Amino acid sequence: MTDLLASPNRTDEWAVETHGLTKRFGENIAVNDVELLVPRGSAFGYLGPNGAGKTTLIRVLLGLTHADAGTMTLLGHAIPRHRDVALARVGAIVDEPRFHGHLTGRQNLQILAAARERAAKGRIDPALERVGILHRADDKVSKYSMGMRQRLGVAACLLGDPQLLILDEPMNGLDPAGMQDMREMITSLVSEDRTVVLSSHLLDEVERTCDAVAIVDRGKVIRQGPISQLLAGSPFEVQVECSDPDRARSLLEGTTFVSHLQVGPNGLAISLPENTQRDVVAEINRLLVEGGISVHGIQQIQVSLEEWFLSVTSRLGAPE
Ligand SMILES: Nc1ncnc2c1ncn2[C@@H]1O[C@H](COP(=O)(O)OP(=O)(O)OP(=O)(O)O)[C@@H](O)[C@H]1O
Ligand SMILES: [Mg+2]
Structure with missing residues (x-):
């Protein structure tokens, strides 16, 4: 050594x-x-x-x-x-x-x-x-x-x-x-x-x-x-309350920046991949409004560091 x-x-x-x-x-x-x-x-x-x-x-x-x-x-x-x-x-x-x-x-x-x-x-x-x-x-x-x-x-x-x-x-x-x-x-x-x-x-x-x-x-x-930097790179979700969640889903389905879409009781839940920039939220809002959907609320939900830690350690630690 x-x-x-x-x-x-x-x-x-x-x-x-x-x-x-x-x-x-x-x-x-x-x-x-x-x-x-x-x-x-x-x-x-x-x-x-x-x-x-x-x-x-x-x-x-x-x-x-x-x-x-x-x-x-x-x-x-x-x-x-x-x-x-x-x-x-x-x-x-x-x-x-x-x-x-x-x-x-x-x-x-x-x-x-x-x-x-x-x-x-x-x-x-x-x-x-x-x-x-x-x-x-x-x-x-x-x-x-x-x-x-x-x-x-x-x-x-x-x-x-x-x-x-x-x-x-x-x-x-x-x-x-x-x-x-x-x-x-x-x-x-x-x-x-x-x-x-x-x-x-x-x-x-x-x-x-x-x-x-x-x-x-x-x-x-x-x-x-x-930690703040690691968190900034961790995935987050966006929850959209809007007039027509199903149509909102179809509008966003083809976009590249979305990894998962789900309509639930609180509206449309949009999962975004790791390292997504925060300005994507404004982009989602623009697409929906231009598509004629009334957006009543849009909220970012940070995946907890716990969930992120578990996902990182289990995924990257898996045998290759
Ligand atoms: N003296 C030793 N001889 C052989 N293997 C060892 C020895 N000490 C540690 N190891 C192995 O090295 C790896 C790391 O062990 P280590 O004790 O450093 O982990 P740890 O992160 O401190 O775990 P814990 O959270 O349980 O304290 C383990 O696979 C363990 O079995
Ligand atoms: Mg130890």
Whole structure:
């Protein structure tokens, strides 16, 4: 594997950059030629179904397992060459946060802080407070709920005053209130100019928490970009209320920009293919009015990102 010749002090606009990153387990390609560009100071979601290769990607990024091909940098530092410099400013939770159950939350953080720079010790209590478990800091971790362990995991990340946090499924095991707290925590970390990369199989969570997303299926990134941009390219429907839906259907039947037409109780539902421009709505209106149909209402219905995500992952992940 080639290694980028990044100097230890290099800073880039990307918090994470990978090119052609690949990791195989025998025949199984868990990370397949992945190109990632994660902007600094953003929340970035690595979104994919179970087995898509999210945890494996994170393990490769952290140098916990070697890549079979490709290059990568974290905070501008080449991995694995400058792994130690990079990881000094990276906090990560992989799979599930693991702690010594027979020790308290605070004791666990003390052990972790001892392995870091001096200042880390002074960050223990503020970190516990920030994640909302300071009042339970002296209880044994074996008595913590899953949600409290997740919070302790984030507190552990904060000990290094990280510029980059990599969180593997941070919403796992959290109840709705816990998810809301985690979301707010991530947003507040990003507002401090830190970068948060999180993996998830929950589209809804990524949609609510992240600025940009990479959608991954069977190791391959199949879409990447700001969520608004991905949504703009996703299919949408137009619902038309008009004087004569059946005739409206015949009028539009021959047009190239329509993928499906259906007359229902609310009028005519028009499905449009992916990457349709929004001005097609005006075109539909014009055609109908010119055809002598009175249009009472015309409404765009966005296909939810959930439906879109399911369609993209199932279609593109299907065996070729
Ligand atoms: N140590 C390993 N040895 C062999 N195969 C592995 C190993 N770790 C992961 N895999 C395989 O690599 C693929 C990706 O697994 P990975 O755990 O990265 O997926 P994931 O997206 O994190 O899934 P989940 O949502 O279930 O956590 C799977 O097919 C898995 O079986
Ligand atoms: Mg995983």
